[in-house]
Amino acid sequence: MSFVKKLKAHEFNLFKGNKPLLGRLDIELTERCNNNCIHCCINKSEYDSDALTKEMSTDFVKEILTEAERIGCLSVRFTGGEPLLRNDFQDLYLFARRLGMKVILFTNARLITEKLAEMFVKYPLGHAIEVSVYGMRTESYDSVVRQDGAYTEFHEGVSLLLKHKVPFIVKGPKFKFLKEEQDEFITWAESIPSMDKKPGYSMNFDLRHRRDDPEKNAIIKKLRLTPEETVSILTNNPLYLNSMGEFCSNFIGPPGDKLFKCGAGKSICIDSYGNAQLCLPLRCPDNVVSLHKVSLKIALQESFKGMQEIKAKNPEYLRRCAICFLNGLCEQCPAKSWVEHGTLDTPVEYLCDVAHAQARFLGLISDDENAWEVNDWKVRVKRFVAIHGPAI
Amino acid sequence: MDVKLNVVYVPSEGVVARVIEDELIIVPLIAGIGDADDELYTMNETGKAIWLSLDGIKTLKDIAVDLSDKFNASPSIIEQDVIGLIEELTSRKMVVSLS
Numbered sequence: 001m002s003f004v005k006k007l008k009a010h011e012f013n014l015f016k017g018n019k020p021l022l023g024r025l026d027i028e029l030t031e032r033c034n035n036n037c038i039h040c041c042i043n044k045s046e047y048d049s050d051a052l053t054k055e056m057s058t059d060f061v062k063e064i065l066t067e068a069e070r071i072g073c074l075s076v077r078f079t080g081g082e083p084l085l086r087n088d089f090q091d092l093y094l095f096a097r098r099l100g101m102k103v104i105l106f107t108n109a110r111l112i113t114e115k116l117a118e119m120f121v122k123y124p125l126g127h128a129i130e131v132s133v134y135g136m137r138t139e140s141y142d143s144v145v146r147q148d149g150a151y152t153e154f155h156e157g158v159s160l161l162l163k164h165k166v167p168f169i170v171k172g173p174k175f176k177f178l179k180e181e182q183d184e185f186i187t188w189a190e191s192i193p194s195m196d197k198k199p200g201y202s203m204n205f206d207l208r209h210r211r212d213d214p215e216k217n218a219i220i221k222k223l224r225l226t227p228e229e230t231v232s233i234l235t236n237n238p239l240y241l242n243s244m245g246e247f248c249s250n251f252i253g254p255p256g257d258k259l260f261k262c263g264a265g266k267s268i269c270i271d272s273y274g275n276a277q278l279c280l281p282l283r284c285p286d287n288v289v290s291l292h293k294v295s296l297k298i299a300l301q302e303s304f305k306g307m308q309e310i311k312a313k314n315p316e317y318l319r320r321c322a323i324c325f326l327n328g329l330c331e332q333c334p335a336k337s338w339v340e341h342g343t344l345d346t347p348v349e350y351l352c353d354v355a356h357a358q359a360r361f362l363g364l365i366s367d368d369e370n371a372w373e374v375n376d377w378k379v380r381v382k383r384f385v386a387i388h389g390p391a392i
Numbered sequence: 393m394d395v396k397l398n399v400v401y402v403p404s405e406g407v408v409a410r411v412i413e414d415e416l417i418i419v420p421l422i423a424g425i426g427d428a429d430d431e432l433y434t435m436n437e438t439g440k441a442i443w444l445s446l447d448g449i450k451t452l453k454d455i456a457v458d459l460s461d462k463f464n465a466s467p468s469i470i471e472q473d474v475i476g477l478i479e480e481l482t483s484r485k486m487v488v489s490l491s
Contacts, residue, residue: 003439003477004418004484006431020413072412074419074432100408100419102430124423126430 020072021300026269026280027064027076029083029092030055035108035145037134039173039223041206041281041339046085056274058088060292062095064270067296069099075126077104079280081272084111090119102126108134109157109168110150117164128194129168131158136181136188144175167194174203174233175223203230204331204354207339209281224350227357235361244362245388248381251328257311257318259334259344265304268296278304282335284344310334312345320370321347325377330355395478397453397471400490402446407486409443416440418486425485433486435477442477448490452478 032051033043044051056064065076076096083089084107096103104127120129133154135141141151161168170189174182189199203225207217225233234240255261264278271277275288276299282288289303312318321332331351334344341348359365364380374380395401403409406422418433435443441462445455456474460467481487 002480003435003442003473004480004486005434005436007434008430008432069410074410074412074417097421098408100410100417100421102419122423123421126419 021297022068022071022073022268024075024077024267025064025068025073026079026267027061028079028081028270028272028280029061029086029089030081031272032085033081033108034085034110035082035134035147035150037145037173039144039175039205039220041209041220043081046082051272055086055272056270058091060274061088061092064274064291064296065092065096065099065101069101071297071300073101075102075104077106079106082108082111084116090116093119094123097123097125105129106132108132108145108150108154109161110153112157112160114160117160117166120161120166121164124167129161129166131161131168131170133170133172133185133199135178136184140178140181144173144178162192165193168192169195169199171200171202173205174201174225176225176229203233204351206281206336209283209339211339211342221350227350227353230354231357231361234358241362241388242390245385246390247328248362248364249385249389252325252381253327253377254323254325255321255327257322259310259312260308262333264334265300265308268300268304276303278307279335281339284338284342287334287338287344310344314343314345317345317347320352320372321345324372325374325381326355326359326364326371329358395452395475395482397456397475398451400448400451401478401482401487402448402490403443404486404488416443433484438473439477442474443481446487 028042030051031042031044032046032048033040034046036043036045068076078089078093078096083105086092093103093105103125105125107129109129109131133141134144135151138151141154142148158168160166170185170192172185186198189195205220205224207220237243260278262279264282269277269280270291271283271288274291275283276291276296277283277288287307289299291299294303312322321327321330324330331354332348336348336351337344337346340346340350356365356371359371360367362384364377364384365371365374371377406420406425408419408421410417410419416435416439418435420431420433441459442455445458450458452474453471456467456471459465459474460470463470478487482489
């Protein structure tokens, strides 16, 4: 008879329903970064002394981790900026691991050292490290991150991970001007032992999350793929239609006027300064809670509970997004609205266009239709799922 | 390795035990405990009761006596369970003997 059962985290019964209070925690250890990527939605200079002064102290982060453990948190994501810039990263990492949490690390790998790699070998993270890749050679990489020598350091960091067999996966932004490197990137990614699927990518880049740089926003908008280019990339995947069939059978349909239907608030994100957020991009001052003033538990049980009931008031949102069946396919959400417009309920035209382009390709709407004006969407979705959906 | 009832066993430093919503979850801390990095371990009720008794003071015999009283079960059956669990946990490097 075996007394011990081996499971993956998602196989446990205890994460079904509303318990425990917190399954996963995101902590943005710093907004500072040693890269200065052309498309980045958050970074500050690694030498930004004002940001550095305001960042959470080591003890404060440990208090948050301790409380998170107490309320059932099994996994913490360390992100940034570049989290390895923190001098106390190793301390915080081991602290989280010794609390019995698994750690997800997002990094550009430039600061991976022999010592860090050895630590990851001795105390495995529990998840593959996610390494962002900005180009396949010095010219392209350094031009995206705008730091001389960055590619060399990235390459050294990744080499150390490979040498010590630390599991990692790679992902990257899709830039039109680096199209010719895509195949090379995918081929290289396939050679990484711990990559069990194709690399993830971003292409509909977020604007600045803190709404702090209109000039940078203008650059980001130019870097975004057009709706047609987005569809072209998505449909390049031979599994796209089948995956959309499965998706449509489960997730498509009008959201109504309640804004937070995305599950935001069920996990929690902490920014670099100790503010708890419903999700990483949503930094609207009215929707964050300072953990210098309330505990993590109170933030989850009280502060965020009320926010999840917020309803849209913008007539344009109610006329369009609230009744649009492309919800689920469309990335419209309060965070995206905040980032683009400074409100929670303004339609983001770019995202609307991307969703409509996809819907047209899938045959769910015709070229001259707006999805929010379609009344027989259930019939259309049923027809689509009958052709492309999962076999019953 | 033979497990003996007169020995004290404790959780190894290579794991962290957590009780979340009454479920005991063992999280590997160091390399070499699990087969894959993303695995966690849980135990049935008997295993949980025994694990929670590993206080670094009681021998396995003491634990078996306590649990036999607590669950009103035959001491010999409890002893078999205790030995069976500790054998399994030892093979997984989740417990070590103090002797």
